[in-house]
Amino acid sequence: MGMTMTQKILAAHAGLDKVEAGQLVLVDLDLVLGNDITSPVAIKAFKQMGKESVFDKEKVTMVMDHFAPNKDIKAAQQCMMCRDFCGDQDITHFYDVGQMGIEHALLPEKGLVVSGDAVIGADSHTCTYGALGAFSTGVGSTDMACGMAIGKAWFKVPPALKFELKGKLGKYISGKDVILHIIGMIGVDGALYKSMEFVGEGLASLSMADRLCMANMAIEAGAKNGIFAVDDITKAYVKAHSDREPVVYEADADAEYEKTYVIDLSEIRHTVAFPHLPENTKTTDEIGDIPIQQVVIGSCTNGRLEDLKAAAEIMAGKKVAKGVRCIVIPATQQIYLDAMEAGYLRTFIECGAVVSTPTCGPCLGGHMGILAENERAVATTNRNFIGRMGHTTSEIYLASPEVAAASAVMGRIAAPEEVL
Amino acid sequence: MKMTGSVIKYGDNIDTDVIIPARYLNTSDHKELASHCMEDIDTTFTSRVKDGDIMVGGWNFGCGSSREHAPIAIKASGISLVVAKSFARIFYRNAINIGLAIVESPEAADAIAEGDTVTADLDNGILHDETTGKDYTIEPFPAFIQTIIENGGLVESIKNGSIR
Numbered sequence: 001m002g003m004t005m006t007q008k009i010l011a012a013h014a015g016l017d018k019v020e021a022g023q024l025v026l027v028d029l030d031l032v033l034g035n036d037i038t039s040p041v042a043i044k045a046f047k048q049m050g051k052e053s054v055f056d057k058e059k060v061t062m063v064m065d066h067f068a069p070n071k072d073i074k075a076a077q078q079c080m081m082c083r084d085f086c087g088d089q090d091i092t093h094f095y096d097v098g099q100m101g102i103e104h105a106l107l108p109e110k111g112l113v114v115s116g117d118a119v120i121g122a123d124s125h126t127c128t129y130g131a132l133g134a135f136s137t138g139v140g141s142t143d144m145a146c147g148m149a150i151g152k153a154w155f156k157v158p159p160a161l162k163f164e165l166k167g168k169l170g171k172y173i174s175g176k177d178v179i180l181h182i183i184g185m186i187g188v189d190g191a192l193y194k195s196m197e198f199v200g201e202g203l204a205s206l207s208m209a210d211r212l213c214m215a216n217m218a219i220e221a222g223a224k225n226g227i228f229a230v231d232d233i234t235k236a237y238v239k240a241h242s243d244r245e246p247v248v249y250e251a252d253a254d255a256e257y258e259k260t261y262v263i264d265l266s267e268i269r270h271t272v273a274f275p276h277l278p279e280n281t282k283t284t285d286e287i288g289d290i291p292i293q294q295v296v297i298g299s300c301t302n303g304r305l306e307d308l309k310a311a312a313e314i315m316a317g318k319k320v321a322k323g324v325r326c327i328v329i330p331a332t333q334q335i336y337l338d339a340m341e342a343g344y345l346r347t348f349i350e351c352g353a354v355v356s357t358p359t360c361g362p363c364l365g366g367h368m369g370i371l372a373e374n375e376r377a378v379a380t381t382n383r384n385f386i387g388r389m390g391h392t393t394s395e396i397y398l399a400s401p402e403v404a405a406a407s408a409v410m411g412r413i414a415a416p417e418e419v420l
Numbered sequence: 421m422k423m424t425g426s427v428i429k430y431g432d433n434i435d436t437d438v439i440i441p442a443r444y445l446n447t448s449d450h451k452e453l454a455s456h457c458m459e460d461i462d463t464t465f466t467s468r469v470k471d472g473d474i475m476v477g478g479w480n481f482g483c484g485s486s487r488e489h490a491p492i493a494i495k496a497s498g499i500s501l502v503v504a505k506s507f508a509r510i511f512y513r514n515a516i517n518i519g520l521a522i523v524e525s526p527e528a529a530d531a532i533a534e535g536d537t538v539t540a541d542l543d544n545g546i547l548h549d550e551t552t553g554k555d556y557t558i559e560p561f562p563a564f565i566q567t568i569i570e571n572g573g574l575v576e577s578i579k580n581g582s583i584r
Contacts, residue, residue: 048579383437387441
């Protein structure tokens with residue numbers, strides 16, 4: 001029996017010729033990531049381990065993005081702890097306010113992950129880098145500490161689900177609609193402990209932003225990782241962002257998949273996940289009139305330049321509806337700059353939206369857009385759990401940047417076609 | 421490893437945002453985290469939980485964020501064991517890594533009721549519901565994970581060199 005893409009990367013990083021699903025392996029890591037929330041716990045654990053220094057100062061990275069710029073004194077203390085640790089350890093890739101962006105947008109942009117890498121991050125959306133053809137997965141702070149100490153992590157080799165993509169996305173449809181559709185189809189534990197492997201001729205119509213968004217939400221189906229087959233689009237992206245050579249792993253022809261889903265991209269419609277689970281999906285034509293009070297366009301899922309472009313094109317020359325607060329958060333400083341130069345920020349501001357510095361902020365109910373009692377938000381973020389963005393009675397509707405932009409203009413959940 | 425406690429029961433897809441809301445993640449103090457555990461879906465949890473109590477959940481327990489603060493908050497609340505039909509994978513790792521005992525058993529998680537007194541014998545793989553008199557067989561941990569637990573968690577395992 002052959003191996004999946006994920007299994008090949010794990011085998012190579014465990015120094016084995018072959019692995020199979022269920023096998024426990026100790027894997028050499030190319031990168032260990034933490035943020036301002038998870039790193040303090042990891043730093044404490046690292047110190048308890050009695051290690052003097054991290055395994056490789058080039059391969060540990062910390063990004064101050066969740067509650068930064070510091071939302072309160074406690075958050076400031078947490079960032080200080082990370083800053084001091086990275087200073088003491090001479091960590092090369094420490095990203096503080098001014099350089100930081102939302103970690104999963106920032107790391108690919110900085111070229112810190114390339115195809116074939118094995119990466120762990122103390123953040124569940126670390127699975128994002130699967131878009132580059134890497135194995136990457138979220139872990140907790142103790143695993144991060146172990147990774148910093150010895151450059152290794154243990155894994156049970158996952159079985160896999162195959163998603164064979166064909167066709168082309170329609171106008172105003174993006175990767176977010178595809179992944180919400182898939183989560184709606186298989187459920188929030190539909191890929192529990194498994195790999196989601198995306199292959200097929202349909203990849204050609206998916207930009208890197210689409211793929212990063214889709215891999216990002218693999219965790220919302222319970223997956224260990226999501227991974228895309230590497231093609232020319234991936235190679236061009238990696239070449240533009242990193243000096244390192246990508247290593248391409250293709251699944252064997254006889255690799256074992258528990259199930260294969262064929263997804264025709266041309267059939268995907270505008271998809272929205274209703275409260276309080278990402279699997280509660282409906283298409284915009286099934287929804288009816290749902291008034292909203294807030295729109296958030298940003299996050300590690302949808303804060304990239306392509307996302308801002310899509311939203312700006314829909315909002316250009318229009319106004320945010322009365323009674324709606326629209327918050328736009330470019331995911332990195334580079335995206336902020338590019339969006340400024342392309343005129344998107346002007347469009348947002350003239351439209352009545354606000355533009356924030358990069359931060360995870362409202363996605364996890366941290367700061368920069370907390371919801372009050374009974375308020376509803378359309379967000380391009382990734383989770384709509386109870387209380388995630390604020391009050392426990394508030395509601396989050398997950399959608400694409402296109403739907404979020406249209407909803408901001410209409411004051412209710414709306415499809416882009418309604419405003420154009 | 422043995423424990424006995426009364427059961428506090430929840431449903432499916434108990435996520436890490438309800439176990440410990442992100443607004444409290446500006447601290448990693450165990451007691452402070454415990455003081456907000458479960459509050460968004462159960463305002464009575466922190467006042468009624470007693471040392472040794474057993475938490476029971478449904479499918480996909482602990483889904484969502486990678487925050488280790490979630491199993492830490494549960495453990496620091498006094499919970500000695502979590503039984504669920506299934507666990508989200510990051511929560512599963514985190515619980516083992518910090519030494520919170522967890523057991524996957526769809527049958528037990530279904531049948532055991534709120535308020536039941538349950539005894540768990542993890543070495544022999546038995547859950548005993550003293551209230552109903554029923555026994556449930558549970559899968560022992562694989563050897564690799566036993567090593568981590570026997571050494572008191574991942575930190576200790578690295579410190580003493582049993583994992584290198």
